[in-house]
Amino acid sequence: MGPSRRRSQGNQRNIRRATFATIGALLVVGSLAGPASGYGAAPASRSLASGWDPDDYPYVADIQATSISIHKTGDHRSFTFKVTTYEDLDIDHVWHINTVFDTRGDTSPDYQMKMWSEDMSGSGCTVWHSGHVSQRFAGRLSAPGGTWARCSVPVRSIRRTKSPRWWVRGGYGDPVDVDRAPNSGWYG
Secondary structure (H helix, E strand, O other): OOHHHHHHHHHHHHHHHHHHHHHHHHHHHHHHHOHHHOOOOOOOEEEEEEEEOOOOOOOOOOEEEEEEEEEEEOOEEEEEEEEEEOOOOOOOOEEEEEEEEEOOOOOOOOEEEEEEEEHHHOEEEEEEEOOOOOOEEEOEEEOOOOOEEEEEEEHHHOOOOOOOEEEEEEEOOOOOOOEEEOOOOOEO
């Protein structure tokens, strides 16, 4: 191979490097620019934790997975808890999902959340500080009739000092004590 051919291959290699560097710089600038520039969008949610549970209860509200995230919409931030089940959570059926949270890192529960659908009696979700049932925060229940339900409450309604831990009970009736996820201990 002659010197001119080596020089040509070297120039091609340098052109490729410069092209990749330019594309990489544009991607970085686009991701930092935010939604106003049209290059990238700021994240709408941040996942805090998730947990999985086996298919061990043959009826409605057999918990498969749970997750906690913080969603931001405009200036408002919400604490969102999502439950996925093995069977459909139809709004036309009666089901309850109760969750206990530990947000301080000790052994006692700090907050409780309840999601429910009671056929013609309505559906909803609420959260309260353990021991203060009279001071409930109404949440927004999203349950599209599939295998998941989500409850969102304002971030200010749950004060966290540590990463949250939780466990869930789901099934028929109230109090719900049919399927527990995880089967023992805490998620998170």
